[in-house]
Amino acid sequence: DIQMTQSPSTLSASVGDRVTITCRASQSLSSWLAWYQQKPGKAPGLLIYKASTLESGVPSRFSGSGSGTEFTFTISNLQPDDFATYYCQQYKTYPYTFGQGTKLEIK
Amino acid sequence: EVQLVESGGAVVQPGGSLRLSCAASGFTFDDYSIHWVRQPPGKGLEWVSLIIWDGSSTYYADSVRGRFTISRDNTKNSLYLQMNSLTSEDTALYFCAKDSGYDYLDYWGQGTLVTVSS
Numbered sequence: 737d738i739q740m741t742q743s744p745s746t747l748s749a750s751v752g753d754r755v756t757i758t759c760r761a762s763q764s765l766s767s768w769l770a771w772y773q774q775k776p777g778k779a780p781g782l783l784i785y786k787a788s789t790l791e792s793g794v795p796s797r798f799s800g801s802g803s804g805t806e807f808t809f810t811i812s813n814l815q816p817d818d819f820a821t822y823y824c825q826q827y828k829t830y831p832y833t834f835g836q837g838t839k840l841e842i843k
Numbered sequence: 844e845v846q847l848v849e850s851g852g853a854v855v856q857p858g859g860s861l862r863l864s865c866a867a868s869g870f871t872f873d874d875y876s877i878h879w880v881r882q883p884p885g886k887g888l889e890w891v892s893l894i895i896w897d898g899s900s901t902y903y904a905d906s907v908r909g910r911f912t913i914s915r916d917n918t919k920n921s922l923y924l925q926m927n928s929l930t931s932e933d934t935a936l937y938f939c940a941k942d943s944g945y946d947y948l949d950y951w952g953q954g955t956l957v958t959v960s961s
Contacts, residue, residue, distance in 0.1 A: 737905070770947040772888075779938055779951035780880075780888065791949070823888055827946040830902040832878075832890040 738762050738826050742835025748843040753814045757838045759807040759824035768828035771800055771809045774837075775820045783822075784809065811840075845869040845950040847939050852955030859929050863955055865922040865939030873897065873917035876942035879924050881935035882954070889935075892924065893942070906932070929959045 739762035749755045759769065767787040772780035782791045784800040787807055797812045811818055819842050824835040851863040865877070879891040892913040893902045901913050912925040922939050936954040943949040 768946065772948075774888075779953050780948075781951070782947065782949050785943070785945070785947040785949075825888070825890075825947075830893065831904045832893075834888040834890065837887045 737831055738765070738829060738833050740824055740826055740833050740835040742824055742838055744838060745836060746839045746841060748841045749814055750843045751814055751816055754810065754812045755814060755840065757809045757822055757824075759802075759809070759835050761805045761807075761826055764804045765807075765826050765828045767803050768826060769800075769802070769807050770825045770827060771798075772823045772825065773818075773820050774823065780823065814840075816842075845941060847941060847950060847952030849937060849939050849952045849955035852937065852957045854958045854960060855929055856961050857930055857959055859959070860925070860927045861929065861957060863924040863926065863937055863957070865924075865952060867920045867922065867939075867941070870941065872920040875944060877915065877922045878940045878942060878948055879913060879922075880938045880940055880948070880951075881933075881957075882938070883932075883935045891937070894922065926957070929957075931959050933957060934959045 741760045743758050769787045771784040774780040783794050788800045799810045821837045821839045823837050846868045848866045855861050876895045878893045881891050894913045898915050910928045914923045938954045939952045940948040941950040
């Protein structure tokens with residue numbers, strides 16, 4: 737199985753900040769990586785697929801980059817609605833696997 | 844509007860069985876693969892299973908293979924997860940999620956809670 741290592745597990749930031757989350761895969765994914773946002777008590781929502789493609793309707797302050805085994809997810813100009821937990825997920829091979837999640841907290 | 848509504852979650856004893864359902868609407872159900880993903884309380888996401896559009900192929904996480912069976916009824920726009928030999932490690936919120944057609948998950952239901960406890 738492909739292992740996904742996401743860091744940090746917790747991130748404290750303020751409104752207006754720029755933050756970056758890293759996701760590393762145990763083998764090459766090419767660009768078959770997605771990022772999801774989850775708020776407490778809610779289902780995850782798709783933000784980015786194919787490592788860097790923004791899902792329709794997702795604000796442009798969200799971005800993703802990387803390929804192979806190293807990926808980053810960035811939120812620029814943090815907004816109050818962005819404080820949530822973020823997960824990366826590989827969809828190159830079954831079983832699909834998720835990173836452990838990054839909880840983005842208000843500083 | 845795409846909607847996925849899970850049901851069937853309950854409290855069940857260890858060793859017991861449960862069948863989850865997912866009712867889909869707002870898209871052509873039999874054009875898409877559908878996934879189950881679970882989330883233990885306070886923990887991260889774990890992919891569980893996938894069934895392709897016509898039900899001819901299924902995939903499972905190692906943790907559930909041989910105990911869980913995914914199925915679908917395209918005439919009813921419904922997805923199912925039969926769960927047998929349940930243990931406390933199966934306690935989780937179970938989500939069904941639509942495949943985009945390009946292997947990533949683009950729409951999710953709100954989940955149904957399964958609690959395995961004596």
